[in-house]
Amino acid sequence: MAPKRSRDVDAKPEEQQRTAEPPVKKKKGFSVGPANLPDGTYRRKTQKLKADLIQKAKVKKAYAKVKAEELAAAPRKSVYERALELEEKEHNSPQIEPASLELHPDRQAMLDEPVPERAPKPERSQNRDRRNRKPKPSAFAKEMELAEKRKQEAQRRQEERDFRQKDREAMTRARRPDQQGKRRLGRESTVLLNRVQRMVGQA
Incomplete structure (x- = not known):
């Protein structure tokens, strides 16, 4: 018996191209809701949702593009420069002292002052009017x-x-x-x- 030929040798050139590159699939558009909706309220609603989603995706893409351009345009700092900046910030920032238990001098002076006696409040005429008013008639006066x-x-x-x-x-x-x-x-x-x-x- 004769030895079998290898497949690579037997393959035609078109077949070799097919095996080398995977076929490119055509992208399908995304769908929102069932595809077989009749023309009416629900179909218009799904079309509106789809249009909103597309608009949001475009805005996100544009934002990402602008952000990438801004980052590319900004000068990059090395790790060493960033470390130096952090050290300078730490040295320049004021040191926070721990709070002491001693009172502020102004507060201490206020506490040391004698407490003034309160003068009696003058009686208001409104209070007298309230006292002299007739009592409110009871809701069940007639029944009583x-x-x-x-x-x-x-x-x-x-x-x-x-x-x-x-x-x-x-x-x-x-x-x-x-x-x-x-x-x-x-x-x-x-x-x-x-x-x-x-x-x-x-x-």
């Missing part, structure tokens, strides 16, 4: 008055009931005959007199 009237009315009725009960008991005692079976007119008259006085007093 009605409740008080009801209470007084109930008390009056209870007193009348008690008086009538006592009057009946006194009249029954006065109508009892004495040992001889006669009526006690003196006792009856006192009970009747009390009734009349009560009726006159109410009128």
Whole structure:
């Protein structure tokens, strides 16, 4: 059997070029949202978002370009020059002293001065007006008055009931005959007199 030929020898020149360089892929534009949207509100919204993103990317690119140009135009300092500048800044900066516990002389003088006595404040006329003002009427003043009237009315009725009960008991005692079976007119008259006085007093 004959030995096989190597592939490199067998390959055509076009095939060699293909293997040497990878094929360049065509860049596709980026998409925002679904591609098959019908023309309407959502499609316009996605188109606006895409336009905003493109604009922002362009601004970023332009900014980076300007920044690179500025950095290239600025003179570069060596590491040694930067170190010297830092040392000079450290030497020129004022040294911060640690705070002491002693008071400032002005503050000490203020503390040493005697405290002046405060004069009594004059009474204001507004305070007097406030004291003399009538108290604000309660929100439930009417209800309180009605409740008080009801209470007084109930008390009056209870007193009348008690008086009538006592009057009946006194009249029954006065109508009892004495040992001889006669009526006690003196006792009856006192009970009747009390009734009349009560009726006159109410009128």
